[in-house]
Amino acid sequence: MALYVYAITAAAHPHRFDGMAGVGSQDAPVRTVTAGPLCAVVSEVSEEILPKRRDLLAHQEVQERLMADGVVLPMQFGFIAADEPAVRQALEENTDAYLSALQRLEGCAEYHVRVAQEDEAPLLHQILGDVPEARDLNDRIRAGDPDPQLPLALGELVAHEVEARHQTLAAGLVEALVPFAREHVTHPPTGDDFLNLSLLVPDEKKDDFMSAQANLAREIGGGVSMRFSGPLPPYSFV
Incomplete structure (x- = not known):
């Protein structure tokens, strides 16, 4: 059978x-x-x-x-x-x-960290404050400029900035967490996530790892959510 x-x-x-x-x-x-x-x-x-x-x-x-x-x-x-x-x-x-x-x-278990931009408003506000070109386009649109290319240009510029900032944040989070892991795997993000990370964490580093990820989750801000799961069977490392 x-x-x-x-x-x-x-x-x-x-x-x-x-x-x-x-x-x-x-x-x-x-x-x-x-x-x-x-x-x-x-x-x-x-x-x-x-x-x-x-x-x-x-x-x-x-x-x-x-x-x-x-x-x-x-x-x-x-x-x-x-x-x-x-x-x-x-x-x-x-x-x-x-x-x-x-x-x-x-002596290890798998842990998952997923990160998503749940509220875009804080990030968009940061981009308009940091990027003069985006601020100028937004001001022209709000002032009633009839140029039909303005919204498209602003959308493309903002999308590029969002992606760049997400990549930078994701890289920083990986750099902060991988010292606690014996191995790690970065999976392709799905849905609204921009980071999907699996870590193989030794039992002796579990407490330090969990403290680190909890601190990062509190500090991350900017409308970003950090979701954590584990300990799990080490599917990603077999």
Whole structure:
């Protein structure tokens, strides 16, 4: 039968799964497939697994239970293997790589920092105050200048300034936070975000990291919001 694969761990991991049901409608128990020094954490599935709320929560619950007891290589939601021999073969063929990754991630967790411009008014006010050309265009428009090119010119100039300032702020935030991380990944921003940052933070630096990000969130101002999540399984670093 097909197996839904949650994660890979060392064989010595405690694997506390009592009472846990896996993804899918049949509520199959979560168990392990062992090959030498490694285990894959799995449950049986007999259907296509879609990202429904119930299954997303079940997937995340398994990750959190594993992470509470030791290092884990989490699989992205939806990873399915053909059967148990296929899982065991994958573990055997990639033993050295998986053991190396487990060692690299030992004692760490992933944290996300996302930054967005929630209120544009303060930034636009700054741009009009700092950029004479933008201020002149805005004044001419407000005074009733009929030139139809003025709004377009002002819009392009402001958009360029907004992007430049967001890039500068994002770079400064990354520079301030990466000293607390063993590794970091800058993802493409989505939606209104202009920074989407993942950091692999060692446990011994967790408190200092959280204090630093809290201070940055208070200081950032200018209509900018900073959203923080973690500790999380290290998806971005597997």
